[in-house]
Amino acid sequence: MSIKDVIVPFSAWRKVFDKPVTIKDPINERPGADRYRGFHKNDLETCIGCGTCEVICENEAIDLVPVEGIETKDGDSGLRPRVDYGRCCWCGLCVDICTTGSLSLTNAYTWVEEDPEKYRFTPGVDEKPWDNEEKGWKKPEPNYEFYNLKRVTMEHLHPEERSDSFIEMVKGYSKEQAEKEADRCVECGICTATCPAHMGIPEYIKAIRNNDLEEGLRILYDTNPLPEICGRICTHKCEAVCTIGHRGEALSIRWLKRYIADQNPSEKYKTILNSEFIEKNGKSIAIIGSGPSGLSAAHYLALMGYEVTIYEKLPHAGGMMRYGIPEYRLPYDQIDKDIDYILSLGVKILYNTTIGKDITLEELGKKYNAVFAGTGLHLGRSTRIEGSDHKNVYQSIELLRKITLGEEIDLAEKMIVIGGGNVAMDITRSIARLQMKKYGKAGVIATSLETEDKMPADREEVVEAREEGAIVDPGWAPQHIEIVDDKIKGLHVAQCHSLFDEEGNFNPQCNLDNLKFFEGTMVVESIGQGMDLSYLSDDIKHELEIDKRGRIKVNEDFQSGLPWLFIGGDIIQGPDVIHGIANGHTAAKGIDTFLFKESK
């Protein structure tokens, strides 16, 4: 050691009276940089508790916990992320993946506590000084995304290719397209609760990503025995709550389901679904109607070992799926693919058999251990306006049935459809096609009480109807049908400005100063359907509880006041296919429980 080494440290003392170079009072007013990754903030109203932040967190610093005052409901799990600052490394991935954009990091970075447990907190719930801090790390916009916000476009037949044909217009995804679309799913599972059948949606989408379509088919059949059908015409309520839809376009869940079903050949179904050998349990069930609820019940009952016989009034199975939905949306061979598999499980169908005429419900009750009725809504409702009893005023549901049966329907060059729902669009578009074939030109006007933005039909139905040459002119209340010399001249309408009164009852109000006349020689009413319960005898009706609106009361297993009679489908819930499927499945389990208890 030299003498210099001893002296140098003391030389520092010379600086003791110099002006300091450090900033005075460094504790206050030292904000983090504008995009600093500091403490978490979460907008509880925007957050839906999808848990994607938890999944991406490499350090497992995030838990999802229930929060008082936040309800679990469609599209919101009711959970919110809680962060453990004992593990967080402030990488910001939770913010970058956040599907709703609710989560951010502020530029706050000082926090002193004596109790280490306090460093585990729920942002937005546990009040913090930085709750109103605007600066900090937010997901960089635009083009900084961990998944594609845009759907893979589904290809359709062009309007000119489809306007005079009933060929299926939606082409379906290719393998590459389906995998790319499936790749957008974050597997949160928020959709499952909203699906009436509670399908394993993230699981089957994952099967597509893994290119394991047999597994995908097994997942579909766990909750839905009509995947080809639902993959085409399901009302896809799941897509309305899809978490990706909060900042982008929801997953095409329906088309992905169709992809799985389309890719599996029907001859392999029994092997894939492991249904080649079913042990019979010696009990038999009758099902009335081969619509979605009846077929669903038949499928699950057959798998449980029951002998199932379906009684069908019409010459083919499928109910409204075949006789209501036009072929260009749901081709018959696809309906057959789903139904043939169910029949292969030993389910029998007696066609052209009407309950109450060919056999009574009482007889079924005696002959079988239990009966499930899913008879649907097959009666059209009339507007009852002046002129609606004319012979050239038709019910949409009757015309659609005739088209399926291959019967020729009355057609005119100018026709008017009253109604704004999907069925109205179905008949409008079917008529447009038939007119195109016969006259080379579509001439159909659809009008509804509801204005454009409130029409109950799916948006794409309205757009596509117009592409095919139909006129959709919503927001008009029908007044009367003009008839001259026993011939229809057209429909008089008045502008409709409100549908419901203050109590929320249906009570359309119109402006009689704003009138319009739609020219046409035939009118089709499509304002809703009712049930035909004429198969119920007075004795049976007496045993059932029927509410004010004419609906039969059933318990949560869809069991009616008569213990052996289960009822489901459109006459109970819906109306749509997926509720029918869910009802049929629940009823099948209910029947099993009922008979199992009975035999004890």
Added chain:
Amino acid sequence: MNELINHLKERFPIYDVVESTTGPTFVSLDAAKLIPMITSLKTNHGFKILVILSTVDWIEDGKFQLTYIINNPDEKTDLGIRIFIDRENASMESIHKLWVFAATFQREIKEMYGIDFPGSPGVDDQFLLEGWDEMPPMRRDFDTKKYSEDTFFPRPGRETNDPAEYMKQKLYPDE
């Protein structure tokens, strides 16, 4: 900078030149040519300062990337030089003879990635990780989660819920 890059191109096999208006210009180079080029840059072109030596693990390509950022204080310019070496038995020539403190960077890289710099003073000494006998922890095949599960105890009081499962319990428990 353009002039310098052109000059370097004539003498050394540099490629992937990435110029930036906000940060340093980067060039890639065969590892074997690093010492001659970086020596030339230091002695003939004013790049007197070694700013940093950093590493990237390109596990998929079986390579480590070493990035040498050097600075010319007179012209206030930075230059980044990237080289790629095999991941297996990774080894690179030391630059401690050009910058003495480079030995500290190299010692840290040896510990964190397992890249050897033969001849670098103290390269095998422990740097941060006392008593470490696992795989070098910055290698991407090091399983951080497994290590922490094996080494530390879980913090009590943590519980979480799966959104889909929670919604089932709340909304449709019997179906």
